[in-house]
Amino acid sequence: MxxxxxxxxxxxxxGRGVGDRLRxxxxxxxxxxxxxxxxxxxxxIALLPVIKPPLISTTAVDFGGMMAQFAMxxxxxxxxxxxxxxxxxxxxxxxxxxxxxxxxxxxxxxxxSPVWNSSDHGFFSGPWxxxxxxxxxxxxxxxxxxxxxxxxxxxxxxxxAIVTLxxxxxxxxxxxxxxxxxxxxxxxxxxxxxxxxxxxxxxDGVFSSGNNSxxxxxxxxxxxxxxxxxxxxxxxxxxxxxxxxxxxxxAIREDEDVAEIMGVPTFRFKLWAFVIGAxxxxxxxxxxxxxxQYVDPKGFTVINSMLFLCAVVVGGQGNKLGVIVGAFIIVxxxxxxxxxEVGGQxxxxxxxxxxxxxxxxxxxxxxxxxxxxxxxxxSYGRQVYAAMSRPARAxxxxxxxxxxxx
Numbered sequence: 001m002x003x004x005x006x007x008x009x010x011x012x013x014x015g016r017g018v019g020d021r022l023r024x025x026x027x028x029x030x031x032x033x034x035x036x037x038x039x040x041x042x043x044x045i046a047l048l049p050v051i052k053p054p055l056i057s058t059t060a061v062d063f064g065g066m067m068a069q070f071a072m073x074x075x076x077x078x079x080x081x082x083x084x085x086x087x088x089x090x091x092x093x094x095x096x097x098x099x100x101x102x103x104x105x106x107x108x109x110x111x112x113s114p115v116w117n118s119s120d121h122g123f124f125s126g127p128w129x130x131x132x133x134x135x136x137x138x139x140x141x142x143x144x145x146x147x148x149x150x151x152x153x154x155x156x157x158x159x160x161a162i163v164t165l166x167x168x169x170x171x172x173x174x175x176x177x178x179x180x181x182x183x184x185x186x187x188x189x190x191x192x193x194x195x196x197x198x199x200x201x202x203x204d205g206v207f208s209s210g211n212n213s214x215x216x217x218x219x220x221x222x223x224x225x226x227x228x229x230x231x232x233x234x235x236x237x238x239x240x241x242x243x244x245x246x247x248x249x250x251a252i253r254e255d256e257d258v259a260e261i262m263g264v265p266t267f268r269f270k271l272w273a274f275v276i277g278a279x280x281x282x283x284x285x286x287x288x289x290x291x292x293q294y295v296d297p298k299g300f301t302v303i304n305s306m307l308f309l310c311a312v313v314v315g316g317q318g319n320k321l322g323v324i325v326g327a328f329i330i331v332x333x334x335x336x337x338x339x340x341e342v343g344g345q346x347x348x349x350x351x352x353x354x355x356x357x358x359x360x361x362x363x364x365x366x367x368x369x370x371x372x373x374x375x376x377x378x379s380y381g382r383q384v385y386a387a388m389s390r391p392a393r394a395x396x397x398x399x400x401x402x403x404x405x406x
Contacts, residue, residue, distance in 0.1 A: 042227070042231070045227070046223075046224060046227055048063075048067065049063050049064035049067045049219065049220045049223055050215055050216070050220065058332075058335045058336055058338070058339075059338075059339045060335070060338035060339030060348070061335045061338055062217070062219050063219075064217055064218075064219030064220035064223060065217075065219035065222075066219075066331060066332065066335045067219065067220070067223040068219045068220075068222035068223040068226060068291060069331050070223075070226075070327060070328050070331040070332065071222070071223050071225075071226025071227055071229070071230055071287075072226055072284050072287050072288055072291065073284075073308070073311060073327040073330060073331050074226070074230050074323075074324045074327040074328070075226065075229060075230055075233060075280060075283060075284035075287065076094070076098060076280075076281060076284045076308050076311070076327070077308065077311040077312055077315065077323040077324060077326060077327040078230070078233055078234065078237060078280060078320055078323060078324070079094070079097075079233075079276070079277045079278075079279075079280025079281045079283075079284065080094050080277060080281070080308055080309065080311075080312050080323075081312050081317065081318065081319075081320055081323045082237060082240075082249075082273050082276050082277040082280070083273050083274060083277040084309070084312055084317060085312055085316075085317035085318035085319070085320075085323065085373065086241070086246065086249040086250065086253065086273065086318055087249045087252055087253055087269070087270060087273040088252060088253030088254075088256075089153070089160060089270060089273065089274070090157065090158075090160060090161040090164075091160075091161070091164045091277070091309075092161045092162075092164050092165040092168065092302075092305060092306075092309065093163075093164035093165045093166065093167040093168025093169070093171075093302075093305055094164070094168070094277070094281055094305055094308055094309070095168045095171075095172075095300050095301070095302070095304050095305035095308065096144075096148075096164075096167045096168040096170070096171035096172075096300070096305075097141050097144060097145065097277070097278040097281030097282055097285070098281045098282075098284055098285040098288070098300065098304075098308075099168075099171045099172065099175060099285060099297075099299075099300035100137075100140065100141045100144050100171060100278075100281075100282060100285065101137040101138070101140075101141045101281060101282030101283060101284065101285025101286045101288075101289075102137075102285035102286065102288050102289040102295045102299075102300075103175060103182060103188075103285075103289075103295060104133060104136060104137040104140050104141070104282070104285075104286070105130065105133045105134070105137055105191060105192075105285070105286045105289040105290060105295075106188040106191045106289050106295040107181075107182070107188065108124045108129070108133050108136070109124050109125075109129045109130060109133060109191055109192035110188035110189060110190055110191045110192075110295075111189070111190050112183055112186075112187075112188050112189050112190065113183070113188055114179075114180055114181060114182075114183055115181065124192075125192075127194070127195035127196075127205075128194070128195075129192045130191075130192050130193050130194050130286075130290045131194055133286060134283065134286045137282045137283065137285060137286040138279045138280075138282045138283050138286075139279075140282065141278045141279055141281060141282025141283075141285070142275045142276075142278050142279040142282065144278055144282075145271075145274045145275040145277065145278030145279070146271070146274075146275055148164075148167050148274070148278075149270070149271045149274035149275065150271065152164075153267060153270045153271055153274060154267065156256070165302065165305075168300070168302060168305050169302060171300065172297050172300045172301065173297075175296075175297040175300070176297040182297075184297075185296065185297060185298075186296070187294055187295055187296025187297075188294070188295045188296070189293070189294050190293060190294075191289045191290060191292075191293045191294065191295060192290070192293075193205070193207045193208065193290040193291070193293060194207050194225075194290070195207070195208075197221075206218060206221045207221050207222060207225075207290070209293060222287075222290075222291045225287070226287055229283065229287065230324070233280055233283070234320060234321075237276075237320055238320065240276070241320075245269060245272060248264050248265075248266075248269040249269060249273055251264050252264065252266050252269060252270060253318070303352075307330055307355070310326070310330055310355055310359065311323055311326040311327040311329075311330045312326060312369075313326070313359065313362070313369060314326040314329055314330070314358070314359070314362060314369060314370060315327070315329075315369055315370055315371060316368060316369030316370055316371040316372045316373060317368070317369060317372075317373065318372070318373030319369070319371045319372065319373040321371065322369060322370060322371030322372070322373070325370060325371060326369070326370070330355070333351070333354065334348050334351040334354075335348070337351075337354075
């Protein structure tokens with residue numbers, strides 16, 4: 001009896017990796033301890049571009065600028081994870097939402113915008129113009145998600161992937177050819193940004209590209225802003241995951257037909273996922289426009305969409321913290337090897353080759369990604385089963401003891 005019990009209790013722990021043990025340890029901590037560990041961890045990450053650890057810091061590119069790009073790609077990965085990881089919808093054109101968010105900010109704030117034909121943009125000309133455009137970019141990109149999702153979300157699998165891939169290319173081609181609206185291939189220059197922290201040294205504020213020297217350069221400030229946005233989006237998406245919406249997404253991802261039979265309005269919740277993912281993509285596009293201060297169609301190619309998807313696949317589909325790790329790998333590795341030359345050729349030029357090899361190896365040895373998602377409902381079911389089986393085992397043990405005495 002004791003041998004059977006020990007085997008039963010040990011079975012759930014077999015084959016568990018480091019990620020699973022870490023997740024179990026974290027979930028078993030009380031909420032105050034989670035906050036006590038999480039807040040210092042976030043502060044330590046925020047101070048990385050200031051400290052610039054020798055083993056981590058990049059040499060060929062500015063470390064603060066690289067971390068700012070990481071925060072932007074992390075936002076994209078979280079939004080794409082809602083669509084691909086949580087709901088199971090293969091979206092190959094997510095770069096289209098990213099482009100819409102960037103162009104909304106650029107069209108409203110750039111002096112080169114054909115929409116205004118003047119340097120005075122009224123409300124969108126002041127130091128707070130970028131901040132005013134951010135909610136507008138989120139809303140308009142969400143509306144774009146509704147326009148795309150309403151006629152197409154009844155498709156599945158490869159068909160949906162082809163449609164979304166076409167959407168991403170359509171957005172890029174429209175931006176390239178609608179010269180009277182988007183300024184075409186010439187792009188939109190001098191996109192406005194938050195003019196905060198003005199001083200004699202930085203007359204345009206700390207977010208200006210002119211603040212390119214010293215420890216606290218504009219890349220560090222954009223990273224801090226991006227980190228705040230990432231945390232806010234994580235709270236928002238995390239609350240959705242624990243709600244009826246998140247449970248419906250998981251049901252659709254596992255088996256859409258069964259979810260439909262059980263009464264889940266699958267089309268409505270798929271459209272919700274599309275709109276929320278699109279809104280987060282628009283937010284990341286707004287962050288990109290303000291950080292780079294120049295928007296043109298060449299920044300929204302299909303290869304970028306594939307890289308965004310790589311971040312989700314590498315990190316672990318459905319795990320919002322895992323896709324952030326995937327985003328860091330996608331951004332950090334090319335920057336880290338940028339200054340390393342072999343045979344007169346920079347290793348940074350072979351980043352797509354490295355990504356291809358890494359994806360092939362990942363699909364062979366860990367097809368669910370570095371940090372695969374675990375359905376919380378399944379873990380709760382195992383806990384309930386274990387709690388219900390304990391009294392039964394105790395009764396059998398007592399009956400056996402009584403029988404042995406008699």
